[in-house]
Amino acid sequence: MTTREPLREPRQERSRTTRRKLIGAVVQCLAERGWQGTTVAEVAERAGVSRGAAQHHFPTREDLVVAAVEHLGDEQIAELRARAAALPAGPSRALPVAEMLLDLYAGETFRAALHLWVAASTDAGLRDVLLPLQARVGREAHRVAVELLGADESRPGVRETVQATLDLARGLGLANLLTDDTPRRRQIARQWATLLEPTVTATARPGAGVPGT
Template identity: 55%
Template sequence: MTSEPKQDRSRVTRRHLLEETIDCLAEQGWAATTVSLVAQRAGVSRGAAQHHFPTREDLFTAALEVMFEARMEQARREATDLPTGAGRTEAVVSRLVEYYTGTLFKAALQVWTAAAADPELRARILPLEERFGRVAHRTAVEHLGFDDGDPIAHGLVQATLDLARGLGLADVLTDDSKRRAEVVRNWAAQLDAALPRGESAEPPCDRATRDVSGAERGGR
């Protein structure tokens, strides 16, 4: 039986550290999430963790970036499961809200809050936050099938993301799922009323499944 190549083991260890960082931040908070605790949860030594990420800030920013990329890639794959026609807008809004009520958002919120009082950490986080916002907006546009060149459509997509972020904040301390579902239904109805899709428009399902990686590279 051959042993696992060193490079592969290193890659697995790095990934495991990043995953544990996100979980630890979401569960334990900023103050409790130390490199030592993350290493312990990942089953490696502190020295091994620092080999991959020399500082706590390196670990946190890498974790947020990698986990966000994975989440957006998952969102693109899941686009094929979204309904077409009636009910699509509500399904898309619900999916967007899920992004802001999951573990990744709760972990990011811990880092965002700490960055507000730490200029060096803020300098690291701001470019990430801006990039996340651009990608989230493009993903929402693709899934909803709206024309982002229309100022009204652009504003409503951004309002949808702001709404999703607010609902995510409301869910941090208490389970807000029942009220959240009602808000999602009402907002989806508002979107459909404000921006009905004409038959000549590109089908939302085609827009949602289209590869947008090139557009993302252009927006970075």
């Protein structure tokens, strides 16, 4: 016992570092080689971790994927919240919020996720792994979008407008897959901000449209 105790902390730390490395490597591997080219051995090599250590943490590539999707979903939402917190309040906020939300799926994380989703459409095992994750990550994204937009979902149509914003963001992520679609996405975000404002944030402007109030 006495010889093991002092090792405990560093071992846990080492373990966390290994997990982090493996999760980073699986995303890179999925984005570059797809689900077909993603094996625990390949991911271990990219992470600079022994195959045995990798399999200790993640016995199958499905386990790796669950950890990666959860970790990245959380990370993305946290980053979004942090960036949004730095924005000024008021109407000048609408455009940067629209841009942030529509950029949500324009990067490597979405590219990796897309490989998984498409592979899952022809692989029932992977599909069963991904469906509950999709639901959880989707709910979190919805929650943060409501928060950033200051949306009042008790008003009719607002919930669907927030959902449409995220579905639009995923469609734009797809359009960014083979080419850099950023300039077009920026123009759509500008228009989206003007479409969103009266629907989503109407309660923020009491009396708007009622002359004399």
